[in-house]
Amino acid sequence: MAEHTLDARNLNCPLPILRAKKALKDLPRGDVLVVHATDPGAVKDFEAFCRSTGNELVESKTEGNEFVFRIRHTA
Amino acid sequence: MSERPNAKRLSMIVTKGSLDWAYPPFILATTAAAMGLEVSMFFTFYGLNLLKKKLDLSITTLGNPAMEMPLMGMHLKMPNLIGMLPGVDAMASKMMHNLIKKKGVASIEELRTLAVESDVQMIACQMTMDLFELKREDLIDGPVLGGAATYIETASQSEINLFI
Numbered sequence: 001m002a003e004h005t006l007d008a009r010n011l012n013c014p015l016p017i018l019r020a021k022k023a024l025k026d027l028p029r030g031d032v033l034v035v036h037a038t039d040p041g042a043v044k045d046f047e048a049f050c051r052s053t054g055n056e057l058v059e060s061k062t063e064g065n066e067f068v069f070r071i072r073h074t075a
Numbered sequence: 076m077s078e079r080p081n082a083k084r085l086s087m088i089v090t091k092g093s094l095d096w097a098y099p100p101f102i103l104a105t106t107a108a109a110m111g112l113e114v115s116m117f118f119t120f121y122g123l124n125l126l127k128k129k130l131d132l133s134i135t136t137l138g139n140p141a142m143e144m145p146l147m148g149m150h151l152k153m154p155n156l157i158g159m160l161p162g163v164d165a166m167a168s169k170m171m172h173n174l175i176k177k178k179g180v181a182s183i184e185e186l187r188t189l190a191v192e193s194d195v196q197m198i199a200c201q202m203t204m205d206l207f208e209l210k211r212e213d214l215i216d217g218p219v220l221g222g223a224a225t226y227i228e229t230a231s232q233s234e235i236n237l238f239i
Contacts, residue, residue, distance in 0.1 A: 010179045014106040018189055021109035039179075052110045075111075 001030050008037040009066065016042045017049050020071065024055065027073040032058065035069040042067055084233035086115045088226065091239065092124025094132035094171055094183070100239050101125075101186035107235075108193035115233070116190075117226040118218065119200035122239075123207070126199055126214040130184055133168035144170050191217045198225055 006023045008016035016037045023033055035046070043060060046069045050057040054075040061068050085107045089100045100122075104114045118126050125132075136142055136158035143150040144167065157163050175182065181189075191197070197218035203209070204220065211220070230236045 012179045012181070014102050014109075015179070015181050018105055018109050049110060 001032065002028075003032045003034055006033055006035045008035050008039075008042070010038055012039055013041050013045065017045055020046070020049070020069075021053075024071065024073050024075075029073055031073050033071045033073065035071065037067045037069070038065060040067070042069070046071070082111060082113045083235075084113045084115070084229075085235040085237070086226070086230045086233040087117065087237045087239055089116055089118045089122035089125065089239055090120050092121035092132070094134045094168060096239070097125050097132055097183045098186075100237075101183060101190055103237070104195045105186055105189045105193060108190065108195050112235075113196075114190075114193075115196040115198065115226075115229045117198045117200065117221070117229070119203050123199060123203050123209060123214075125183065125187070126197065126218055128213065128215055130187075132183060133164060134171055135164045136167055137164075142167070145174070146170075187215070191215070196229075198229075 004023065004027060006019060008019050011019065016035065016039055020033060020035050027033060035042075046057060046060060049055075050071060056072040056074045057069065058072050059068070059070040085103070087100050087104065091097070100116060104116055107114045124130075134142075136153040137155055139153070140155055142153040144153065145151075153163075153167060158167075174180075198221040199214060199218040201220045201222050204211075
């Protein structure tokens with residue numbers, strides 16, 4: 001169960017979601033994608049994205065000015 | 076539109092061809108595709124402008140009294156009256172393009188490429204092509220030509236239908 005990192009810092013809506021989707025597609029099922037973003041709108045958007053696509057949002061947290069999402073590729 | 080019969084569907088009519096109005100359809104189309112929806116965009120009237128190979132998109136202050144541009148920590152009002160002066164729309168468009176870059180907002184070219192790559196179906200309105208004397212080769216590869224019936228068939232099978 002490997003972890004992969006995606007740098008979505010300084011990208012605005014909808015790019016963090018689009019980049020995450022692209023990255024998830026190439027990940028084996030069960031692997032985790034860690035997304036670093038600075039767009040505050042991404043917090044609700046990643047919740048909605050994961051609910052709709054069936055991927056598991058393992059963690060969503062704020063670190064200073066950054067938002068970190070851990071998404072398990074389960075869809 | 077039936078590659079994945081269980082997928083939800085979004086259809087859009089895209090009627091506007093200015094820089095600001097280009098964003099909602101392409102943002103929603105790419106996001107919906109990323110969320111697993113099948114997406115169809117019908118480009119008609121000025122919306123067809125967004126399918127041209129070379130995009131040269133601008134905004135106008137005219138008819139848009141709410142427009143304000145952030146400038147040096149303030150907000151610059153763009154009264155309708157000054158929009159009639161030569162060069163004002165060009166200046167406002169340049170400011171908008173600069174802001175887009177600075178704020179990490181995707182360009183329309185980028186979003187359009189992402190939409191094509193995510194298999195968003197694009198339909199160019201044949202009647203508008205005739206009306207404005209546009210040729211197929213003026214448009215990017217990908218869009219198919221169609222009319223109202225093509226859109227209605229798609230829309231009648233879609234959970235979400237938007238007119239933008």
